[in-house]
Amino acid sequence: MEPARHPEQKRSGLARWTRRLERISAWTACFLLLVNVGDILLGIFCRYVLKSSIIWTEEVARFSLVWMVMMGALGAAVKGDHMVIDFVVPRFPAALRRFVEWGRFLLAVGILSLMIRLGWVNAVQIWDMKTMALNIPKTIPLLSIPVGFALLLAGTVLMHLQTVGRR
DSSP, X not given: OOOOOOHHHHHHHHHHHXXXXXXXXHHHHHHHHHHHHHXXXXXXXXXXXXXXXXXXXXXXXXXXXXXXXXXHHHHHHHHTOSOOOOSSGGGSOHHHHHHHHHHHHHHHHHHHHHHHHHHHHHHXXXXXXXXXXXOOBTHHHHTHHHHHHHHHHHHHHHHHHHHHHHO
C-alpha cells in the first residue's frame, strides 16, 4: 500500500505537471516560431534574390503562425500574461472571492470544452478537403484549435487545483 501523501507533496506534483505542460507548450511554440521565420525568410530570398516564388511558403507561414499561437496560449496563461481586469474581485470578502474564482473556473472549463468539441468536429469533417499549395488535408492546420484548447484546459484545471490546494 502506498503511503498517504502530504498536501505539500500533492501541490508540488501539480506544480510539476503544470510546469511540464507549460514547457511543452513554450518549446513547441518556439519551434513553430523558428519554422515561421525560416519560411518567411526563404520566401523573401527566393522572391527577391532568385526572382522566383515558392508557392507553399505563404501557407506554411500562416499555418505555423496559427499553431504557434494556439500552442503558446498555455504558457501565457501559466505566466499570467492573458488579459484580465482584476481590480474589483480582490476587494470582495474571502467567501465571495472563492465563489467568483469557482465561477471563472467553471466558465473557462465550459468554454474551453466547447471549443475543443467544435474545433474537433470542424477539423475532422473536412479531412477530404486539401490546402491549395501544400495539398495536405485542411484538418491538419485546423487541429490547432482543439489541441491548443485541450492544452489550455489541462493547464487551467491544474492551476485551479493548485489554488484550491493552497487553502
